Amino acid sequence: MSAQELLELADDELILGWRNSEWTGIAPLLEEDVAFSSIAQNEIGHARAWYELAARELGTTADELAFDRQPDEYRCSRLVELRLVPDWAATIARHHLYETADAERIAALKQSDDPEIAGLAAKIDREEAYHRMHAQMWFERLQDEPRFTAALDELRPLLNVRDEHTPELAELWQEMTIVRRSVAGATW
Amino acid sequence: MIYEVFRQERKGQAFAHAGSVEAPNEEFAEAYAREQYGRRGESTALWVVPREAVHEIDDFADELQKNYHRVDGYPLKEKLGRARERAGTA
Secondary structure, three states: OOHHHHHHHHHHHHHHHHHHHOOOOOOOOHHHHHHHHHHHHHHHHHHHHHHHHHHHHHOOOHHHHHHOOOHHHOOOOHHHHOOOOOOHHHHHHHHHHHHHHHHHHHHHHHOOOOHHHHHHHHHHHHHHHHHHHHHHHHHHHHOOOHHHHHHHHHHHHHOOOOOOOOHHHHHHHHHHHHHHHHOOOOOO | OEEEEEEEOOOOOOOEEEEEEEOOOHHHHHHHHHHHHOOOOOOOEEEEEEHHHOOOOOOOOOOOOOHHHOHHHOOHHHHHHHHHHHHOOO
């Protein structure tokens, strides 16, 4: 697996984790707030693990990969970039689309010849299993809602677009890196 | 629906009431209980029970004050005091 492919994976997880965490404190139900925030934290944890692998290949650090690139250098999917708060139906539609696609990617990585990648994928998959359960139970609950199915149709084509980013990614990047950019040369 | 959650801190220990979660069905209740009471490694197992399944009993008749049925029926302090007096060590 190339460092570029690792970056796709890590960028997806970082940006989606960041977007999902925008629901913290305002999710439709207190219990869901805890659950969805926990999923967001997991995604960022996965991003860190993948960035560390990529960083070793590229001779840099996870933090530099996560925060010191320009917005147009990110390799994430357009799907994860969108700010969907306060549309819960669209958020769950994205969650389900992403988890379904991610499951295939993780399953393939578990078969990797590189034992480090296969091992990390297996570890991450054990956490992702709960994300998939969560996405699936919401899917079953919302599948007959027109708002939900419309969101699925609208978001599905964005999944494999990685070369063009939305303006929303640049906005998120501003927020995400502001502290790091506030003190030049600082290491955190 | 309210589900009551009980958690076991270590294998073999008794389950203790941890709190409750509100969820539309059992599946959601299990997911929410896992996130709220299990994700920091604080539990080895959880019981997730619909609140209606828990029967509360809070009336315990003891009309004749049969204090010999109760653990406080024989205050040890007094007995000890008397025994010490007899032994001359009070």
